[in-house]
Amino acid sequence: xxxxxxxxxxxxxxxxxxxxxxxxxxxxxxxxxxxxxxxxxxxxxxxxxxxxxxxxxxxxxxxxxxxxxxxxxxxxxxxxxxxxxxxxxxxxxxxxxxxxxxxxxxxxxxxx
Amino acid sequence: xxxxxxxxxxxxxxxxxxxxxxxxxxxxxxxxxxxxxxxxxxxxxxxxxxxxxxxxxxxxxxxxxxxxxxxxxxxxxxxxxxxxxxxxxxxxxxxxxxxxxxxxxxxxxxxxxxxxxx
Numbered sequence: 217x218x219x220x221x222x223x224x225x226x227x228x229x230x231x232x233x234x235x236x237x238x239x240x241x242x243x244x245x246x247x248x249x250x251x252x253x254x255x256x257x258x259x260x261x262x263x264x265x266x267x268x269x270x271x272x273x274x275x276x277x278x279x280x281x282x283x284x285x286x287x288x289x290x291x292x293x294x295x296x297x298x299x300x301x302x303x304x305x306x307x308x309x310x311x312x313x314x315x316x317x318x319x320x321x322x323x324x325x326x327x328x
Numbered sequence: 329x330x331x332x333x334x335x336x337x338x339x340x341x342x343x344x345x346x347x348x349x350x351x352x353x354x355x356x357x358x359x360x361x362x363x364x365x366x367x368x369x370x371x372x373x374x375x376x377x378x379x380x381x382x383x384x385x386x387x388x389x390x391x392x393x394x395x396x397x398x399x400x401x402x403x404x405x406x407x408x409x410x411x412x413x414x415x416x417x418x419x420x421x422x423x424x425x426x427x428x429x430x431x432x433x434x435x436x437x438x439x440x441x442x443x444x445x446x
Contacts, residue, residue, distance in 0.1 A: 220371075250434070259421050259437040260372065303371070316362070316423075316435060318371040 217242050222304050222319035230327050233294050237322045239287040239304030248307035249280055251289045253300040254321065260303055263289075291324075299326045330426045331355050334438035341412055341445055348408045349441045351422030357402035358424035362435060363395075366419040378405040412445040419443075 222239045229235045241249075249266040264271065266278040266287055277290040287304055301321040308315055331354040341347050351361055359380045364372040376397055377385040384397035396408040405424075409416055419442050423435040 257419075257440075257442070259440045261437070262434060265434065315374055315377075317374075320369075320371040 218319075219243055219317045220304055220306050220319040222302075222322050224320055224322060226323040226325055228325045228327055229294055231294060231296060234290065234292045235294055235324065236291075237289045237302055237304075237324075239289075239319055241285050241287070241304075241306045241317075243306070243308055244282075244285060246285075246306045246308045249287050250305040250307070250316075251276075251278055251287075252303040252305055252318075254303055255300050260305075260318075263302070294324075294326050296326050296328060299324055330424070330436040332422065332424050332436050332438040334422055334441050336441060337439060338442040339444070341443070343413055343445055344411055346408055346410045347412055347443060348406055349420055349422075349443075351405045351407070351424070351438050353403045353424040353426075356424075356426045358405075358426065359402060361399060361405040361422055361424045363397060363405070363407050364421045364423065366421060366440075372421060375407075380405075409443065412443070414445045417443055417445045 220241050251263040252260040253263050254260040264273050264278050266280045268280050270279045275292045279288045301323045303321045304319040306317050333352045335350045361378040363375045365375050366372045374387050375390045378397045378399040380399045380402050386392045394410055399405040419440050421437055421440040423437045425435050
């Protein structure tokens with residue numbers, strides 16, 4: 217089983233719609249959680265950290281359920297510029313050595 | 329925000345030659361930098377953790393003699409792909425972790441280096 221699993225998509229969503237991505241992680245020792253976005257042939261960029269209490273940044277809402285080892289990202293009122301691959305990322309620290317583990321990403325295309 | 333640069337952004341080399349990739353943190357000091365590799369339609373895979381002033385820590389399955397890492401200063405880490413082969417063709421991305429900040433584990437990525445070995 218992969219450490220971080222995501223539905224690869226693709227998700228083709230009309231502009232203005234709401235879209236949700238899910239992610240599960242296998243290691244219960246994971247400590248920090250993030251959503252990154254990656255545009256084609258570019259580096260990943262941090263979208264937001266994910267906290268147990270849930271957090272919101274404009275149109276983006278992230279949720280973490282530690283008991284279920286599940287992370288979600290909700291995008292409201294989607295824009296054409298939201299088209300990208302969204303990476304679920306989990307950080308684990310083991311004896312001081314930290315490691316980010318990336319999911320394979322969920323590809324989103326917003327349709328005009 | 330924290331800025332990380334990489335050079336070159338793309339490189340084509342012949343099989344058997346060596347290629348050096350530089351990763352710089354431009355506006356902060358980074359005691360730790362990370363090197364990743366991404367093959368097409370796959371996720372980023374951590375290759376090694378680069379520690380300033382000490383040896384890099386390599387992930388399982390990554391040959392340390394083939395992928396030489398040198399973190400000579402708090403703002404520069406280099407990855408040298410030695411005796412490159414076509415299967416080494418990939419997108420190599422570095423990241424650096426700024427000290428402090430709201431999330432200790434946030435990493436900021438360089439723009440990546442696309443390596444093609446012919």
